[in-house]
Amino acid sequence: AQSVAQPEDQVNVAEGNPLTVKCTYSVSGNPYLFWYVQYPNRGLQFLLKYITGDNLVKGSYGFEAEFNKSQTSFHLKKPSALVSDSALYFCAVRDSSFSGGYNKLIFGAGTRLAVHP
Amino acid sequence: EPEVTQTPSHQVTQMGQEVILRCVPISNHLYFYWYRQILGQKVEFLVSFYNNEISEKSEIFDDQFSVERPDGSNFTLKIRSTKLEDSAMYFCASSFDRSKNIQYFGAGTRLSVL
Structure with a gap:
């Protein structure tokens, strides 16, 4: 069965420091991986995706994520955190081997990122 | 920037009542989805919709749920008896x-069901 794990409920980081939000996945085929961010009273906003190609994917707002097939991970990173990055972050996966249906996403539980001044 | 809009932002209803949740997808999009998130839990897939029919649904999406695209812009989720x-x-x-x-x-x- 497809699944996504975000092992940390909350990540705290000081402004200017690098941040990492962890995600591991389980799919039967090749994964399509996504990161979304949710600010208060807003919908889920797409940040970045990995489908094929370079393992390091760059996305919006200076975020990047590294796909690691051997560790089945897709951790979200940013070299220098901003207070405005404080939000709820969701990792999601779609199993590319699933030929039926239209691409439902399987989400992790979310990680709250708190960036302190 | 185009965005998906949903109304209302908050719906309060009595148990057993019908509710309709409304969505206006981005105008040139072809695939539509509903997900839900119970407080403190994961975002869960409910249903996907393409070409005026359901393409996939989860076990949560039972007979109490239905979706419709009544015109060229709206996409609704109905719960018959909440x-x-x-x-x-x-x-x-x-x-x-x-x-x-x-x-x-x-x-x-x-959605708050009382």
Whole structure:
């Protein structure tokens, strides 16, 4: 069965420091991986995706994520955190081997990122 | 920037009542989805919709649920007889392209069943 794990409920980081939000996945085929961010009273906003190609994917707002097939991970990173990055972050996966249906996403539980001044 | 809009932002209803949650997907998108998030739990897939029919649904999406695209712009989720456990945040999403599958989400409707 497809699944996504975000092992940390909350990540705290000081402004200017690098941040990492962890995600591991389980799919039967090749994964399509996504990161979304949710600010208060807003919908889920797409940040970045990995489908094929370079393992390091760059996305919006200076975020990047590294796909690691051997560790089945897709951790979200940013070299220098901003207070405005404080939000709820969701990792999601779609199993590319699933030929039926239209691409439902399987989400992790979310990680709250708190960036302190 | 185009966005998915959902109304209302908060819906309060009595158990057993019918509710309709409304969504306006991005105008040139072809694939439509509903997800829900019970407080403190994961975002869960409910249903996907393409070419005026359901393409996939989860086991949560039982006979009490239905979806419709009544015109060229709206996409609705109806719950016929709400239960307490239907209380959740409901997200609508749309995508243009099946292969790239970047789904764009609305801000959600918080449904409170009393």
